[in-house]
Structure formats: structure tokens, C-alpha cells
Amino acid sequence: MDNNIDNNMDNKKQYIFDNPKNIQRVLYLLYACCTLLVVLDFVIHRHVSHSWENLPIFYPLYGFVGCVILVLVASWMRTFLMRPEDYYGPVEELDDSKIEIVDVSDGHAKEANDNKKGDRNVDA
Amino acid sequence: MWMLELPPFVLFLIGGLIAATTRGKLRGALMIAIPIISGLHLWTVPEGIHLQFMFLDYQLVPYRADKLSLMFGYIFHIAALITIIYSLHVKDTVQQVAAMLYAGSAIGAVFAGDLITLFVFWELLAFTSVFLIWARRTPAAYSAGMRYLIMQVLSGVILLVGALFHIAKTGSVSFDYIGLDGIAGWLIFIAFGIKCAFPFAHTWLTDAYPEATPTGTVILSAFTTKVAVYALARAYPGTELLIYIGAAMTCFPIFFAVIENDLRRVLAYSLINQVGFMVVGIGIGTSLALNGAVSHAFNDVIFKGLLFMSMGAVLHMTGRINGSDLGGLYKTMPKTTILCIVGAASISAFPLFSGFVSKSMVMSAALENGNDWVWLMLLFASAGVFHHAGIKIPYFAFFAHDSGIRANDPPNNMLLAMFISACLCIGIGIYPAALYSLLPYDTGYNPYDATHVLAQTQLLLFSALAFVWLNLKGKYPPELRSTHLDVDWVYRRLVPNALQRMFAVIWKVDADVRQSVRGKLNQCQAFLARQYKGGGSFISTDYPSGNMVLWVAVILATYLFIGFVS
Numbered sequence: 001m002d003n004n005i006d007n008n009m010d011n012k013k014q015y016i017f018d019n020p021k022n023i024q025r026v027l028y029l030l031y032a033c034c035t036l037l038v039v040l041d042f043v044i045h046r047h048v049s050h051s052w053e054n055l056p057i058f059y060p061l062y063g064f065v066g067c068v069i070l071v072l073v074a075s076w077m078r079t080f081l082m083r084p085e086d087y088y089g090p091v092e093e094l095d096d097s098k099i100e101i102v103d104v105s106d107g108h109a110k111e112a113n114d115n116k117k118g119d120r121n122v123d124a
Numbered sequence: 125m126w127m128l129e130l131p132p133f134v135l136f137l138i139g140g141l142i143a144a145t146t147r148g149k150l151r152g153a154l155m156i157a158i159p160i161i162s163g164l165h166l167w168t169v170p171e172g173i174h175l176q177f178m179f180l181d182y183q184l185v186p187y188r189a190d191k192l193s194l195m196f197g198y199i200f201h202i203a204a205l206i207t208i209i210y211s212l213h214v215k216d217t218v219q220q221v222a223a224m225l226y227a228g229s230a231i232g233a234v235f236a237g238d239l240i241t242l243f244v245f246w247e248l249l250a251f252t253s254v255f256l257i258w259a260r261r262t263p264a265a266y267s268a269g270m271r272y273l274i275m276q277v278l279s280g281v282i283l284l285v286g287a288l289f290h291i292a293k294t295g296s297v298s299f300d301y302i303g304l305d306g307i308a309g310w311l312i313f314i315a316f317g318i319k320c321a322f323p324f325a326h327t328w329l330t331d332a333y334p335e336a337t338p339t340g341t342v343i344l345s346a347f348t349t350k351v352a353v354y355a356l357a358r359a360y361p362g363t364e365l366l367i368y369i370g371a372a373m374t375c376f377p378i379f380f381a382v383i384e385n386d387l388r389r390v391l392a393y394s395l396i397n398q399v400g401f402m403v404v405g406i407g408i409g410t411s412l413a414l415n416g417a418v419s420h421a422f423n424d425v426i427f428k429g430l431l432f433m434s435m436g437a438v439l440h441m442t443g444r445i446n447g448s449d450l451g452g453l454y455k456t457m458p459k460t461t462i463l464c465i466v467g468a469a470s471i472s473a474f475p476l477f478s479g480f481v482s483k484s485m486v487m488s489a490a491l492e493n494g495n496d497w498v499w500l501m502l503l504f505a506s507a508g509v510f511h512h513a514g515i516k517i518p519y520f521a522f523f524a525h526d527s528g529i530r531a532n533d534p535p536n537n538m539l540l541a542m543f544i545s546a547c548l549c550i551g552i553g554i555y556p557a558a559l560y561s562l563l564p565y566d567t568g569y570n571p572y573d574a575t576h577v578l579a580q581t582q583l584l585l586f587s588a589l590a591f592v593w594l595n596l597k598g599k600y601p602p603e604l605r606s607t608h609l610d611v612d613w614v615y616r617r618l619v620p621n622a623l624q625r626m627f628a629v630i631w632k633v634d635a636d637v638r639q640s641v642r643g644k645l646n647q648c649q650a651f652l653a654r655q656y657k658g659g660g661s662f663i664s665t666d667y668p669s670g671n672m673v674l675w676v677a678v679i680l681a682t683y684l685f686i687g688f689v690s
Contacts, residue, residue: 015455017523027592034589037582046575050491050499059582063507067590070508074382075601078608081383087607088616092262095443100530 131187135162136228143220163201185237191564196234203346210541211339222255230347238297239287250276256340265335272332279318286311302359320352327612334388338436362409373400374505381512394513405486411565416485423478430467430545437534447603452526463542470549472514481556507587
């Protein structure tokens with residue numbers, strides 16, 4: 001993950017990932033790293049203890065395929081495991097008293113603002 | 125220095141008393157001082173039995189220090205210090221007292237040299253920690269706490285029965301290797317297994333931890349399961365069954381974690397997944413594997429604590445913790461974001477972070493031991509844990525869609541606690557020799573060879589690539605407001621519903637039987653009444669009142685007669 005977070009608010013309310021170009025840059029960096037790792041796979045001499053490790057790009061493939069299968073199986077599990085939020089009883093209500101919610105254009109904030117009020121959190 | 129015989133948990137019990145009687149800054153200072161003083165003292169304690177006495181013909185050993193228990197002793201002190209700093213802003217005496225006593229119970233349990241002392245602390249762990257859940261003071265927290273308490277106490281009761289069988293068989297109360305032969309061994313194994321969140325007994329954890337207070341979950345995550353790991357490492361090293369249980373524990377929770385909405389519940393699932401690695405290590409039982417298990421427990425307390433702290437900070441500052449409500453928090457919580465990413469990198473076992481130097485030991489041990497399929501499962505679990513704890517947690521909380529929430533970074537004490545944890549994560553990752561020097565065995569293991577580093581980095585970055593690809597394709601399951609069923613559905617829905625239905629049927633049958641019997645009786649009576657209608661007989665409905673007067677006269681006469689005769 002990228003962690004060059006924008007602290008200096010030179011351009012007010014404009015944060016680093018508000019610019020789609022920066023997201024693209026992070027993705028390109030990831031692609032470059034992945035390519036480099038595949039190349040290194042053939043360059044670095046490895047001493048292996050399992051025969052499967054001898055297969056070219058075993059680890060990258062295993063990581064990629066494993067995760068895709070993981071997500072697909074998990075999504076499929078939703079079809080029979082998912083229930084409404086209040087399945088086991090009423091859901092705790094939310095408290096907006098401490099936070100500021102700004103309007104962002106994609107409409108996601110509206111959904112967040114629709115939450116019910118009132119929270120009794122003693123850590124407050 | 126004071127007496128060597130003073131068991132380390134005593135100071136924490138005193139700490140509980142202090143927390144109950146003091147307030148404000150004084151309480152904070154004293155509470156921070158206790159783990160520091162106790163930890164410094166523990167550092168000087170040599171190995172050996174430091175306290176024992178006879179009790180009803182049995183040799184009780186409340187304080188036994190060896191490499192294994194000292195290792196857990198150190199990490200529990202570090203965890204106690206960090207969580208106390210993290211919760212300094214909390215003005216809730218219940219939580220402060222419970223945290224102190226809970227940490228003390230955990231420390232007492234790992235230094236217990238006999239089964240009776242272990243049982244006492246085993247139950248104390250349950251009774252002190254449940255208040256951290258109830259302290260949330262919501263109905264959901266109350267009932268989750270109840271379910272948690274029932275499971276924990278059940279584990280303690282099974283432990284007690286097992287211990288009694290064990291004592292009857294061996295004649296000794298000492299807590300050492302037990303092994304799975306005989307009913308005592310199995311009972312104690314099950315007791316440890318419940319606390320260790322074995323599959324099907326794991327739901328107390330995923331049910332209760334997300335219901336605790338923001339600070340409470342951090343404290344809970346450090347102790348209970350790690351005490352169980354310690355107990356397994358002490359009593360069941362090399363038990364083959366543990367390899368398979370552990371491998372299952374590493375794999376199944378990640379599927380739930382991918383679709384779970386509550387981010388602290390995601391972390392609870394990933395806690396089971398990490399404990400799975402430790403259980404596998406204990407099951408393999410070689411010195412490398414045990415080292416791996418113990419050091420992974422050590423690191424897990426820190427990085428899982430860090431992740432729970434960062435999510436606790438999010439919950440504390442925004443009042444919400446569901447992935448569907450969050451997003452874009454990096455804009456105004458940059459420090460929390462960075463600290464969370466450090467925790468995420470550590471749990472995913474990136475090279476130069478703490479998870480790498482301990483997890484690779486377990487994986488290497490699995491390969492060396494010839495457990496190929498288990499190794500593949502662990503590899504899958506490693507990729508999976510990066511997927512949900514490494515990417516999903518920071519991504520949905522701090523990046524993803526902008527939820528519009530603009531909350532500040534949490535109070536300084538919370539940030540400081542997270543900062544200390546993050547430093548430890550990176551420090552151990554860069555200089556693992558410091559951690560390795562504390563381990564029970566000397567194996568001369570070096571995690572940083574080119575093969576390991578390359579393989580692990582490839583695995584992780586390509587699972588990141590899978591996340592990116594699925595996201596761009598729109599195949600990634602969105603965070604939805606939802607509840608996902610788990611094994612707890614059995615005792616929260618299936619059994620209550622079945623019982624309800626069963627009793628409904630029983631009451632209905634009962635009512636029907638009564639109804640029909642009563643109807644029959646009425647019919648009989650009506651029939652007899654019809655038969656003897658107006659006959660002046662005993663069973664007639666219109667029984668003449670004259671008869672009654674006659675009978676009263678007869679009784680009176682009899683009474684007079686008896687009085688007269690006697």
C-alpha cells in the first residue's frame with residue numbers, strides 16, 4: 001500500500017487520492033514491482049525444499065490464483081450466509097456528534113448521513 | 125529489589141485496587157508504573173521455581189519461571205503497558221479495574237506450575253475480561269458478554285474435571301506435558317481448545333470481541349487466546365492433531381473475513397487465523413516449530429493489538445466501524461492511517477516487519493517436517509491474511525469511497541500506544557535476533573535469505589494484484605450492511621428456535637389432552653346426571669336440599685352419640 005499521505009494542505013480540501021492520476025501512479029508502481037519480482041524469479045538462485053517451488057513463478061501464481069479463488073468462494077458464501085443487519089436483534093445506533101460529515105459528490109456520504117443517531121459509548 | 129518469591133501477578137492485583145480507588149492523572153501514572161516496575165523485575169528473574177507450598181497433600185506451584193513462561197510473561201507486560209497507555213483517556217473505573225485484573229490473571233496463568241493454580245487463573249480470565257465487553261453498555265454487548273462468559277466458564281469447568289482425572293491418574297498436580305492419552309488428556313485438550321478458538325468453538329471470539337469497547341477489544345485480543353496457546357505449547361507439543369486443527373484455523377476464517385462488514389470482526393477472524401499458525405507450530409513440535417509458534421504469539425500480540433488499536437481509534441473518533449460506513453479517513457486521520465498500515469504490513473508478514481520473522485519459522489518447520497499439504501494451506505492463508513487484514517482493513521477504513529466523514533486523529537495517548545507498537549513491529553522485523561534470543565530453543569534460524577524474502581514478497585504482491593484486478597473488474601464483494609451466519613447461529617437461532625417449537629408442540633399437546641379429558645369427564649357427568657335425574661341419588665345434578673338436611677342431622681346425631689358414649 002502507498003502511505004505518502006498528504007499532510008500539507010496546500011490546496012485546501014484537495015487530498016492526494018482525490019486526483020485519479022495519483023491512484024493510477026500507485027497502480028503502475030504495483031505493476032512494475034510485480035513485473036520485477038517475476039524477472040527476479042528467474043535471476044535469483046533459490047534453494048528449495050519442496051518440488052513445487054521449482055515450478056517457474058510458483059509463488060506469484062499461487063498468491064494470485066489463491067486470492068481470486070478466496071474472493072470468489074467468499075462471494076458465493078454470501079448467497080447463503082448473508083442476513084439482514086438486524087437479524088439477531090436491533091442494531092446499535094450511530095453518533096454523529098463528534099464528526100463532521102462533508103458532502104462528497106459520489107453520494108456515499110449521503111448514505112453515511114442517513115445513519116440513525118444516538119450512541120452510548122462510554123469511551124467517549 | 126524485593127522478594128524473588130513475589131509472583132508477578134500480585135502487582136497487577138494491587139493495580140486493580142489502585143484503579144478502583146484513585147482517579148485522574150494519579151490513576152494514570154500509577155497504572156503505567158505497574159507494568160513497568162513489574163516488567164523490570166521480571167527481567168531480572170532467573171529460571172526456576174520461586175514459590176511453592178503444600179495444600180491438602182498437593183504441592184502447589186504458583187510461580188514457576190522457565191524460558192517458555194518468561195517469554196509470555198514479557199509479552200504480557202508489554203501488552204499491558206501499551207493497552208494501559210491506549211486507554212488512559214477512558215474515564216470508566218469498571219474498565220480500568222477489569223483491565224488490570226485481566227492482565228494479572230493472564231500473567232498468573234502463564235507462571236502457574238500446577239493445574240489447580242492454572243484453573244483458578246483460567247476462570248479469573250473469564251470473569252475479569254467479560255466486564256470489558258459489558259462496559260460498552262449496549263444490549264448487544266450485554267448478551268454477547270453473556271455468551272462469552274458461558275463459553276469461557278464452560279472451558280474452565282472442563283479443565284477442572286480434566287485436571288481432577290489427571291491428578292487421580294498420576295497423583296501429581298504439576299502442569300507439564302500431558303498428551304492425548306486417556307480421558308484427562310482429552311478433557312484438558314478440549315478446555316484449552318475452547319479458549320484457543322478451535323474451529324466450531326471459535327464463535328465466542330468473533331461474537332464478543334467486536335462488541336467490546338474500543339479499548340476493551342485491544343486488551344481482550346492480547347491475553348485469552350495467547351494464554352491458551354501457551355497452555356497448548358506446555359502440555360501438547362508435538363500432538364499431530366494440532367497440525368490439522370491449526371491448518372483449518374488458518375484457512376476457514378479468511379473466507380468469513382472477506383465478506384464481513386464490521387472491521388473489528390474482520391480482525392477477530394484474522395486473530396483466529398494467526399492463532400492457527402501458532403497451533404500448527406505447536407503441533408509440529410520440533411524446536412524450530414515451537415520457536416515459531418512462541419515468537420509468532422509474541423509478535424501477534426503487538427501487531428494485532430496495533431490493528432485493533434487503529435480500528436478502536438476509528439470507532440472512537442467516528443462512532444462507526446462498519447466498512448460500509450467508512451472510507452476516505454486518510455484525509456483527516458493520516459497518523460492513524462500510517463500506523464494501521466504498519467500493523468497491516470506486519471500481520472501480512474512483509475519482509476522487515478515482525479510477522480515475517482516468526483511466520484516463516486512455522487512455514488519452514490512445516491516443510492522440513494514433510495507436511496506438504498499443511499504447508500500449502502499455510503501459504504494460502506498467508507496470501508489470504510494479506511488480502512483481508514493487510515489490504516481490506518486499511519483500504520475500506522481509510523481509502524475506498526470517500527464517506528464524507530472528517531474526523532481528527534485520536535487523542536495523543538492512543539497515538540502514542542500505536543506508535544510504540546509500530547516501532548516494536550518494525551524493530552523486531554529489522555533486528556529479529558533480539559526476539560530470537562528470548563526463545564526457548566536455539567535453532568540458529570535466519571529468516572532473511574534471498575529465497576524466503578523473494579517468495580514471500582512475490583506471494584504478497586501478487587495477492588495485492590489480485591485485489592486490484594478484482595476491484596477494477598467489479599468482482600470484489602462490496603461492503604454491505606449485513607450479518608453473516610457462523611457457527612454461533614446454531615446456539616443463537618437453531619437451538620432456541622428448535623426448543624421454542626418443541627415447547628410450543630408440547631404445550632399444545634398438553635392443552636389438547638387436558639381439553640379432551642375434561643370434555644370426557646363432563647360428558648360422563650352429564651350422562652350420569654341424565655341417568656339418575658331427579659332420583660334423589662348421590663350423583664344427580666338436582667340433588668334435593670332435603671337430603672342434605674337429613675345428612676346433617678345424621679352427622680350431628682352420630683357426633684352426639686360418640687360424645688355421649690365416650
